[in-house]
Amino acid sequence: MTEDVRSAPGVDARGAVARAAPDVETLRASLDAVGYLTDTGLCTALFLALRLPQPLLLEGEPGVGKTEAAKALAAVLDTPLIRLQCYDGLDVAEALYEWNYPRQLLAIRLAESQGTPLAEADLFSDAFLLRRPILAALTHPGPAPAVLLIDEIDRADDDFEAFLLEVLAEAAVTIPERGTVRATVAPVIVLTSNRTRDLHDALKRRCVYHWIDYPDVERVAEILRRRVPDSPRVLASGVAAAVRRLRLPELQKAPGIAEGIDWIRALSLLGVERVDAAAADRTLGLLVKYREDQDLVRARGLDWLVGEGDD
Ligand SMILES: Nc1ncnc2c1ncn2[C@@H]1O[C@H](COP(=O)(O)OP(=O)(O)O)[C@@H](O)[C@H]1O
Ligand SMILES: [Mg+2]
Known part of the structure; x- marks a missing residue:
C-alpha cells in the first residue's frame, strides 16, 4: 500500500526553487531584501542546499543566525516555514503524526448509536490524522517546497537522530495503517545545532554542512x-x-x-x-x-x- 502523491500535476518544485535562487548572488540579494545578511560562504551553502538539493546542517554558537537562516529562506521562497523544535525526549509521534484518538472514539460511539457501519479504513482517514511537522512538510502541496526547520537537533537523543536519517534518505515516511507516504514536493530541510554534542557522521554525510562563525x-x-x-x-x-x-x-x-x-x-x-x-x-x-x-x-x-x- 503506497500513497504516492509525488506526481501532482502542474507542480514544478525545482523550477520554483531555481527561479528564486538562480545563482548565489541573486539569492544573497533576496536574503538581504528580507533582512538576512550573509557572507559568501553561508550564501553559497544555502544556494547549494536549495539547488542540489540536499539538507543543510547549520552549526554555530547560539545567536549567530541559524534559525533565522531558515526563516529567511522560507520568506525568499514565499513558502511556509514548518518548524520542529527538538528537545530531550522528543518522540516520533510528535515529529511525524498522531491519530486523533478522542475523535476516533467519538466516531465509533456515533456509528454504534446510529447503527451505521464504520470501516477500519475510515478511522484512519485524513480526518483523524494529526500531521506533525515532518509529515506536514512532506505533504505540503507546493508549488514551492516547504522549508522544514529541524531546530537544535543536538538536543534530541540518538534514536531520534537515527529516525531522522531515514526520513532524510527517503523523503518518505511509513504510517503502518496507511503505507508509505512520499513527499509531494520534497521539502527544503534545514537542521541546526548549537553543538552541545557531536552529531553522527551518517547524518552529516547527507547534508551540506556550514559552520556559522560569530560575526564581527x-x-x-x-x-x-x-x-x-x-x-x-x-x-x-x-x-x-x-x-x-x-x-x-x-x-x-x-x-x-x-x-x-x-x-x-x-x-x-x-x-x-x-x-x-x-x-x-x-x-x-x-x-x-x-x-x-x-x-x-x-x-x-x-x-x-x-x-x-x-x-
Ligand atoms: N545574518 C543575520 N542577518 C539578520 N539577522 C540576524 C543574522 N544573524 C542573526 N540575526 C538575528 O539575531 C537573532 C538571533 O538569531 P537566531 O537565528 O535566533 O540565532 P541561532 O538560531 O543561531 O541561535 C535573531 O533575532 C536574528 O534575527
Ligand atoms: Mg536558533
Missing part, C-alpha cells in the same frame, strides 16, 4: 540596523562593540545578537543616540540577564563596556 563588530552593527532600521548608525556601532566586549568566558550568558537587538530597541525608544555609561547603567537588564554577570560587568566598569576612555 561591523556585521553585527549592520544586522542591528537591519532589525531596527531607524536606529542611528553610531548607536548600532556602539551596541555591537559593547556586545563584542561582553563575549567573556567568565559570564554565565554572554549576550548575542538577539540581546543586542533588544538593547538597541530599548535605547532607541529612550531616545539615546549614542551608548554611554549612564544609558548602559539604566538599561543593562536588556543585555545582561544574570545578577552575577551584571555585578561582573559593573566591577569592570560601564565606561569600559561602552568604550569610553579607550582613546
Whole structure:
C-alpha cells in the first residue's frame, strides 16, 4: 500500500526553487531584501542546499543566525516555514503524526448509536490524522517546497537522530495503517545545532554542512540596523562593540545578537543616540540577564563596556 502523491500535476518544485535562487548572488540579494545578511560562504551553502538539493546542517554558537537562516529562506521562497523544535525526549509521534484518538472514539460511539457501519479504513482517514511537522512538510502541496526547520537537533537523543536519517534518505515516511507516504514536493530541510554534542557522521554525510562563525563588530552593527532600521548608525556601532566586549568566558550568558537587538530597541525608544555609561547603567537588564554577570560587568566598569576612555 503506497500513497504516492509525488506526481501532482502542474507542480514544478525545482523550477520554483531555481527561479528564486538562480545563482548565489541573486539569492544573497533576496536574503538581504528580507533582512538576512550573509557572507559568501553561508550564501553559497544555502544556494547549494536549495539547488542540489540536499539538507543543510547549520552549526554555530547560539545567536549567530541559524534559525533565522531558515526563516529567511522560507520568506525568499514565499513558502511556509514548518518548524520542529527538538528537545530531550522528543518522540516520533510528535515529529511525524498522531491519530486523533478522542475523535476516533467519538466516531465509533456515533456509528454504534446510529447503527451505521464504520470501516477500519475510515478511522484512519485524513480526518483523524494529526500531521506533525515532518509529515506536514512532506505533504505540503507546493508549488514551492516547504522549508522544514529541524531546530537544535543536538538536543534530541540518538534514536531520534537515527529516525531522522531515514526520513532524510527517503523523503518518505511509513504510517503502518496507511503505507508509505512520499513527499509531494520534497521539502527544503534545514537542521541546526548549537553543538552541545557531536552529531553522527551518517547524518552529516547527507547534508551540506556550514559552520556559522560569530560575526564581527561591523556585521553585527549592520544586522542591528537591519532589525531596527531607524536606529542611528553610531548607536548600532556602539551596541555591537559593547556586545563584542561582553563575549567573556567568565559570564554565565554572554549576550548575542538577539540581546543586542533588544538593547538597541530599548535605547532607541529612550531616545539615546549614542551608548554611554549612564544609558548602559539604566538599561543593562536588556543585555545582561544574570545578577552575577551584571555585578561582573559593573566591577569592570560601564565606561569600559561602552568604550569610553579607550582613546
Ligand atoms: N545574518 C543575520 N542577518 C539578520 N539577522 C540576524 C543574522 N544573524 C542573526 N540575526 C538575528 O539575531 C537573532 C538571533 O538569531 P537566531 O537565528 O535566533 O540565532 P541561532 O538560531 O543561531 O541561535 C535573531 O533575532 C536574528 O534575527
Ligand atoms: Mg536558533
